[in-house]
Amino acid sequence: MQPQLLAVGELAAGQTLTVPVYRFIGSDPAAPSVYIQANVHGAEVQGNAVILQLLRYLRQYPPKGNVTLVPLANPLGINQKSGEFTLGRFDPITGENWNRQYLDNQLPLSHWLSEHQGYSDRELVAAYRQALIANLQTRLQSPWGVTTGQRLAYTLQLLATEADIALDLHTGPKSCRHLYCPEYQRHAAMQFSIPFTLFIPNLFGGAMDEAIFCPWWRLSDYLASCGRQFEIPVVAFTLELGEQELIDMAQAQQDAQGILAFLSVRGVIAEPLLPLEMPRYGTHLKNYRKFHAPQAGLVQYLVAPGSLVEQGDPLVRLLRLDLPESEQEQLLTAPEAGAAILHFASAAVQQGTELYKIMTQLTEIS
Amino acid sequence: MQPQLLAVGELAAGQTLTVPVYRFIGSDPAAPSVYIQANVHGAEVQGNAVILQLLRYLRQYPPKGNVTLVPLANPLGINQKSGEFTLGRFDPITGENWNRQYLDNQLPLSHWLSEHQGYSDRELVAAYRQALIANLQTRLQSPWGVTTGQRLAYTLQLLATEADIALDLHTGPKSCRHLYCPEYQRHAAMQFSIPFTLFIPNLFGGAMDEAIFCPWWRLSDYLASCGRQFEIPVVAFTLELGEQELIDMAQAQQDAQGILAFLSVRGVIAEPLLPLEMPRYGTHLKNYRKFHAPQAGLVQYLVAPGSLVEQGDPLVRLLRLDLPESEQEQLLTAPEAGAAILHFASAAVQQGTELYKIMTQLTEIS
Amino acid sequence: MQPQLLAVGELAAGQTLTVPVYRFIGSDPAAPSVYIQANVHGAEVQGNAVILQLLRYLRQYPPKGNVTLVPLANPLGINQKSGEFTLGRFDPITGENWNRQYLDNQLPLSHWLSEHQGYSDRELVAAYRQALIANLQTRLQSPWGVTTGQRLAYTLQLLATEADIALDLHTGPKSCRHLYCPEYQRHAAMQFSIPFTLFIPNLFGGAMDEAIFCPWWRLSDYLASCGRQFEIPVVAFTLELGEQELIDMAQAQQDAQGILAFLSVRGVIAEPLLPLEMPRYGTHLKNYRKFHAPQAGLVQYLVAPGSLVEQGDPLVRLLRLDLPESEQEQLLTAPEAGAAILHFASAAVQQGTELYKIMTQLTEIS
Amino acid sequence: MQPQLLAVGELAAGQTLTVPVYRFIGSDPAAPSVYIQANVHGAEVQGNAVILQLLRYLRQYPPKGNVTLVPLANPLGINQKSGEFTLGRFDPITGENWNRQYLDNQLPLSHWLSEHQGYSDRELVAAYRQALIANLQTRLQSPWGVTTGQRLAYTLQLLATEADIALDLHTGPKSCRHLYCPEYQRHAAMQFSIPFTLFIPNLFGGAMDEAIFCPWWRLSDYLASCGRQFEIPVVAFTLELGEQELIDMAQAQQDAQGILAFLSVRGVIAEPLLPLEMPRYGTHLKNYRKFHAPQAGLVQYLVAPGSLVEQGDPLVRLLRLDLPESEQEQLLTAPEAGAAILHFASAAVQQGTELYKIMTQLTEIS
Incomplete structure (x- = not known):
């Protein structure tokens, strides 16, 4: 099976940048369609290994729903080296x-719905999806052009908009596995094999998952305000699969199993696969706090990602060899209880560097 | 005259980063106070030379109003080299x-005003300013800390919030001189010696000028909605003084004269100085368009910043030595008429690179 | 005329990096063959525009000798952005x-010559060239591999080794036009339209020109030590064509004329073209001095590249807004007389930054 | 105990860069003096933690010889961030x-010795050291200035030149502990607690250790050629203490114990400490081979640093999701047997990236 190559940009010296796209046509037209991409942040490579494992599975067990797999989704980011590491988080x-840089795909709902009166839910879904796609295409063809990042993002968004389920595979810097899940799909947190979940609101901040579900959530909200109940037919998640700059095929096999379990629950694949049993915790996005270095220095991270911490627990040992003896070693402690989800990748930090991200106000999910 | 050094951050190896602050105490307590900073973007150095010229003037002709001058306002940005150039635009x-990264300094206006009933305009100004300052200080002392960029921005914002007039001196990449001016102060566009002006709305996008004037504009709007007329007592502008990576002391002398003319009109300095006579053009920020490279390649910029262009005028010659002869040289043209304000700094561009920024829908200001 | 695309590397996401190669087959087998490349340093783009002008000329006036033109010779360097500028000088x-990173193409001369006894000069040239090429190919096939930079450099060197004349088109940061010329070809300094020349010795420092001429110079020296006179049959030059990050097609036309004049003198093209008349100055490479910033600060460059300076002439105005008034502006002066060839590209410098490069001990060339 | 701060440079915005220097005056004038620095490469921070442990030891057990400790030796490198990691390997x-960038501190030996005839070995050592120091000072005061890197390097070299033993603490990217040891001190490989050693010749390549021992080795060689036996009185080592971007205080305690054992053997400290028993392997520097990626792709490193490998053993799994199925996963194997000492830090590599460094032609040291 050979990927199609999708053009997403051009380098200064003229090279076309392409992204591989793998498409499986499902056996059951009624089954949901799926879009999975990986590596939009250049250093977050593990999702590609997961896609390779999914490819192997799906070749052996063809899916019921259409599945589109897009590894290496950001060639500009992947190829951007600065020193030994990949500087792939930003342009x-x-x-x-x-x-x-995804498009906040807003349609003028009142006007648009007035033009689609009498549509069934199914018809509305099809027409709305076409309108979203048309809007993206129009933006890509602006006479003023679009930015490098927008061209990439909108091109990927076009593919993802066609699907009912979109998964964006990321990693943290040094991180445990965690999930971004829209609030209207809280039950999905049990359907992956991921211990920590952030529930996110209907607010567009530019990310892929939001770009996919916000337009449908808005439509559903708008229809509700008109007295029509309309179940949101599309969902998108961001999966954070461990740490950046790491490929591990054995771990990728486990990550793929977790995703397949979710796809099984949703009817995309025929085989009955179950998510792993594990304690699961979640919190609302607004309780996801960043702990910033109050001082610069060298740091030893004392809490492994995925650990629960109490308020006052030591998080970081801070060394300052330029100061008098009494200030050469300090402990920085957790301002609040929660789960330490990830920490910074480097051991040398400026004042203000984000040392840890901590889910506070945790609740157990079941 | 020696600057005070204001701590704004710490480098990983422990060095404290400081910013020089020069303060002139005005002779007339009724005169407006002024805050001027330069070089928040690391490569945009010319404002420092302008501040040096202002320093020399103000030492010779002491001002009526308090004047605070802050050159080299972003040591992290100024010191960030990547190759020969300064990578000073972002963290x-x-x-x-x-x-x-400035704070969107929002107070709960309804509640706050209910606590300040019966205040005169002058009393309201003083109390509101104190509340804005207190809010900034609270943020800086969060137990979770603030980011490196927030620490810098909030620290500068504290100084600027004390002033009635704030000027933020920037430059473009390759650029003509132009001004960002809030809509409620359109007349100010005639008071500087700057030919092009962008009129900006009451929307906070994170920049210094908005961070200073938005809270007061909001207060004024809110009071208007309550039936009380309240003139916005504070104003802030961003001045774009030519191109980055360039120090020119003779040009800085002219730029300083332009600023002094504005300060003269506003009663900050006693000497009667007039802005230069020149044709002046302006447009609303929403008409400030970016022209992105439709293809990658090597480019020759054909239109000097500050030039008026018609729709269809050639902007850029694009070379593609990797393509067949017929495609090796192309012309890219203006999608719309306007004034070419600035262009990109490099001659090698990716697809999507912002080649030119053009003010469209120009009107002459008088 | 469409270029061949020569593979020189692969990006992390899998894209093949290619370099365009244009080949003209000469009409006269006895005429020297020429190799011209441009843009090995990513920001030094003007040579590409010169090659485009050469292409146009040679299509109209086919050459006597074989001519190979390689623009955009370093796609990795050209595409390496960091901020707005091209970070293309190093990996x-x-x-x-x-x-x-070119290969110091050393053959064991004593042994090699013992195997080629009785060869005429012409036969020796052919055999030696083949041996040099074979050596490069062997290196490229090492089981340990070669570095990214070596793969690029050796691949280009293979093409250049086939030619009798190799020209490597560079630019300085902010620079006047100047030439690197091997000492054994001092007369060539009069054959280009370039006012300043550095004469370089038979020492390999890793650059393309040295990589091409050193093996032949060594052979000639070795044969001389054996009592056989052998004229060095190959020559290579580095041309510095003004400043980086600039494309100027009109200037490129002049630069191309200068190169064509040299090719005319050497019999590569049939048309009689003459180099421009101009005062020409040169010095030995060891007299090419770098003037480093004794202090950090913001700088205004006071001497335009290409100017002659006397000892003690002001070179740079240094601003230090963080220091007391008396130290806020200083002048840095030339330690020795000479010609200011180039200066640094940025106006903000660290202690030790190379501010100017100055040819000292100048002599007029005629 | 508070460090002295040694000025080593100035940032563009004016900040002085300083390095902390800790000095212990030994109790026994006959004991050797020691200089230890860490973190000359910005990301290689663990040596600072080791110095902190040494500081604690030496405060408790004052040394017989003078000891100078210089952590955070390269503030420019430490502070150079690019993305989350430290871009601290190069300017x-x-x-x-x-x-x-250290000085190849060459004196004209024939001339210099002619001026120091009749000197005893001890007198020669003192005079030669003074001459080396004077040479460094002269370079630092050149009217043309020195580069940023030279200023730092020469300033550190001045301190190190005063000592009899110099240790430069580095780390690899992902690496096991290993030692660079000059050939004339092969026995030292048993005196540290480090399993792998590279024996290096009397060739100056710019590094600190070479900069310290080469001048003395040359003197000894020269005197030997004159028939005088002169034991090299000075030694320098580079210790590679694991991986970059990591602080681990417990491991630092072990690393410090290893260094103290060496200092104990050499009589710098009074306490009898012994190096750990372990199998030790070494090879000559010329057998230290770099294995470069034959293709680009994503990589999983299969061999942990410090492992012995046979020829043909898999080193790296290479993923290529852009290629057809049969080429999506490949294994890269060791071209030769040896010990895998370190591997690259990132999982996304270009063609030519140095994947592993392998000591070949290993011998056991005892």
């Missing part, structure tokens, strides 16, 4: 985060 | 634009 | 200068 | 490796 020219 | 760790 | 992973 | 402006 090196503008600083814009590659995962904040 | 190299996070990609965040240094001029998009 | 972003290792820091190695792209123009210091 | 971001020039690409020059921070550990290749």
Whole structure:
């Protein structure tokens, strides 16, 4: 099976940048369609290994629903080296985060619905999807052009908009596995094999998952305000699969199993697969707190990602060899209880560097 | 005259980063106070030379109003080299634009005003300013800390919030002189010696000028909605003084004269100085369009910043030596008439690179 | 005329990097063959425009000798952005200068010549060239592999080794036009339209020109030590064509004329073209001095590249807004008389930054 | 105990860069003096933690010999962030490796010795050391200035030249502990607690260790050629202490114990400490081979640093999701047997990236 190559940009010296696209046509037209991409942030490579495992599975067990797999989704980010590491989180020219440039695909709902009166839910879904796609295409053809990041993002968004389920595979810097899940799909947190979940509201911040579900959530909300109940037919998640700059095929096999379990629950694949049993915790996005270095220095991270911490627990040992003896070693402690989800990738930090991200106000999910 | 050094951050190896602050105490307590900073974007150095010229003037002709001058306002940005140039537009760790991290200083107006009933305008101004300052200080002392960029931005914002007039001196990449001016102060566009002006709305996008005037504009709007007329007592402008990576002391002398003319009109300095006579053009910010490269390649910029262009005028010659002869040289043309304000700094561009920024829908200001 | 695309590397996401190669087959087998490349340093783009002008000329006036033109010779360097500028001088992973990675193509001369006894000069040239090429190919096939920069450099060197004349088109940061010329070809300094020349010795420092001429110079020296006179049959030059990050097609036309004049003198093209008359100055490479910033600060460059300076002439105005008034503006002066050839590209410099490069001990060439 | 702060440079915005220096005056004038520095490469931070442990030990057990400890030796490198990691291996402006800029401190030996006839070995050592120091000072005061990297390197070299033993603490990217040891001190490989040793010749390549021992080795060789036996009185080592971007205080305690054992053997400290028993392997520097990626792709490193490998053993799993199924996963194997000492830090590699460094032709040391 050979990927199609989708053009997403051009480098200064003229090379066309392409992204591989793998498409499985499902056996059951009624089954949901799926879009999975990986590596939009250049250093977050593990999702590609997961896609390779999914490819192997789906070749052996063809899916019921259409499945589109897009690894290596951001060639500009993947190829952007600065020193030994991949500087792939933002456009090196503008600083814009590659995962904040998707289109806030807003249609004028009142007007649009007035033109689609009498449509069944199914018809509405099809027409609305076409309108979203048309809007993306129009933006890509602006006479003023679009930015490098927008061209990439909108091109991927076009593919994802065609699907009922979109998964965006990321990783943290040094991180445990966790999930971004829209509030209207809280039950999905039990359907993956991921211990920590952030529930996110209907607010567009530029990311892929939001770009996919916000337009449908808005439509559903608008229809509700008109007295019509309309179940949101599309869903999107961001999966954070461990740490960046790491490929591990054995772990990728487990990650793929978790995704397949979700696809099984949703009827995309025929085989009955179950998510792993594990304690699961979640919190609302607004309780996801960043702990910033109050001082600069060298740091030893004392809490492994995925650990629960109490308020006052030591998080970081801070070394300052330029200061007098009494200030050469300090402990920085957790301002609040929660789960330490990820920490910074480097051991040398400026004042203000984000040292840890902590889910506070945790609740157990069941 | 020696600057005070204001601590704004710490580098990983422990060095404290400081910013020089020069303060002139005005002779007339009724005169407006002024805050001027330069070089928040690391490569935009010319404002420092302008501040040096202002320093020399003000030492010779002491001002009526208090004047605070802050050159070299972003040591992290200024010191961030990548190759020969200064990579000073965004935080190299996070990609965040240094001029998009100021606090959106929002007070709960209804509640706050209920606590300040019966205040005269003058009393309201003083109390509101104190509340804005207190809010900034609270943020800086969060137990979760603030980011590197927020620490810098909020620290500068504290100084600027004390003033009645705030000027933020920037430059473009390759650029003509132009001004960002809030809509409620359109007449100010005639008071500087700057030919092009962008009129900006009451929307906070993270920049210094907005961070200063938005809270007061909101207060004024709110009071208007309550039936009380309240003139916005504070104003802030961003001045774009030519191109980055360039120091020119003779040009800085002219730029300083232009600023002094404005300060003269506003009663900050006693000497009667007049802005230069020149044709002036302006447009609303929403008409400030970016022209992105439809293809990658090597480019020759054909239109000098500050030139008026018609729709269809050639803007850029694009070379593609990797393509067949017929495609090796192309012309890219203006999608719309306007004034070419600035162009990109490099001659090698990706697909999507912002080649030119053009003010469209120009009107002459008089 | 469409270029062949020569593979020179692969990006992490899998894209093949290619370089366009244009070949003209000469009408006269006895005429020298020529290799011209441009843009090995990513920001030094003007040579591409010169090659485009050469292409147009040679299509109209086919050459006597074979001519190979290689624009955009370093796609990795050209595409390496960091902020708005091109960070194209060194490998972003290792820091190695792209123009210091060519192979020091050394054959064991005593042994090799013992195997080629009785060869005429012409036969020796052919055999030696084949041996040099074979050596390069062997290196490229090492079981341990070669570095990214070596793969690029050796691949280009293979093409250049086939030619009798190799020209490597570079630019300075902010620079006047100047020439690197091997000492044994001093007369060539009069054959280009370039006012300043550096004469370089038979020492390999990693650059393309040295990589081409050193093996032949060594052979000639070795044969001389054996009592056989052998004229060095190959020559290579580096041309520095003004400043980086600039495309100017009109200037490129002049630069191309200068190169064509040289090719005319050497019998590569049939048309009689003459280099421009101009005062020409030269010095030995060891007299090419770098003037480093004794202090950090903001700088205004006071001497335009291409100007002659006397000892003690002001070179740079240095601003230090963080210091007391008396130290806020200083002048830095030339330690020795000479010609200011180029200066640094940025106006903000660290202590030790190379501010100017100055040819000292100048002599007029005629 | 508070460090002295040694000025080593100035940032563009004016900040002085300083390095902390800790000095212990030994109790026994006959004991050797020691200089230890860490973190010349910005990301290689673990040596600072080791120095902190040494500081604690030496405060408790004052040494017999003078000891100078210099952590955080390269503030420019430590503070150079690009994305989340530290881009501290080379000067971001020039690409020059921070550990290749020390002075090749060559004196004209024949002339110099003729001026020091009749000196005893002890007198010769003192006079030669003074001459080396004077030479460094002269370079630092050149009217043309020195580069940023030279200023740092020469300033550190001045301190190190005063000592009899110099240790430069580095780390690899992902690496096991290993030692660079000059050939004339092969027995030292048993005196540290480090399993792998590279024996290096009397060739100056720009590094600190070479900069310290080469001048003395040359003197000894020269005197030997004159028939005088002169034991090399000075030694320098580079210790590679694991991986970059990591602080681990427990491991630092072990690393410090290893260094103290060496200092105990050499009589610098009074306490009898012994190096750990372990199998030790070594090879000559010329057998230290780099394995470069034959293709680009995503990589899983299969061999942990410190492992012995046979020829043909799999080193790396290479993923290529852009290629047809049969080429999506490949294994890259060791071209030769040896010990895998370190591997690259990132999982996404270009063609030519140095994947592993392998000591070949290993011998057991005892």
